Amino acid sequence: MEIKISTLIMNWINFGIIILILRHFFWNKIKGIIEERQNLIDQKISKADEDAEKARMYLVKNEQILQSAKEEGKKITEGQREKGDKLYAEIVQNAKTEANSLKERASLEIEREKEKAEYEIKKQAVDLAIELSVKALGQQIDEDTHRKLIGDFIAKVGM
Known part of the structure; x- marks a missing residue:
């Protein structure tokens, strides 16, 4: 099998044009x-x-409510004060849990959208490259082989 320099050069020129x-x-x-x-x-x-x-504003607001509850708690028996502290801790924990939950859901959604966008872009790039190369070469090549070649190219380019 002999490699012709002119064929090699023309292939590189065609590739560059594409x-x-x-x-x-x-x-x-x-x-x-x-x-x-x-x-x-x-x-x-x-x-x-x-x-x-x-959520932070709600937390601050809850802390203000707790402060006023503590002041009233001084006037009330010791049992009422403990009840107020328990309520405060529960409200703060719920606010923190809700904030963390919102952040986690947003992060997951962002990651899913990013992966979806990357997949769509890769798919579109492969389809466009197949169409262009078929038109540029003027002949039909096995589509599976073509997809594999273009997929390898995209992987090397780093899309």
Whole structure:
């Protein structure tokens, strides 16, 4: 089996042309999709932070309520004071638990959306590369082989 230099050079030129075409026509679209997903994720993080801030405000409010309950507790018997302390601890624990729960749910949702976006982008890139390479080469190649080659390329590029 003999390798011809001219064939090798033409293959590299064809490959370079395909890369330039992909970059020219699709790079901004893919970049836009990624930015859109990132903005969505940022919004969800912002909402989670707002929810955490609300939880902190509720915690402060609960602490104020507890303080007034302590002042009244001085006038009431020792049993009433213990009851108020118990209620305070329960409210604080519930607020913390709820805040942690909200953060965890938001983090999981963000991670799922990120994985979904990455999967969609990879899938779209493979489909576009298959269509372009078939058009550029002017012949039909086995689709499984084609997908494998393009998947290997994307894995090497690091998408």
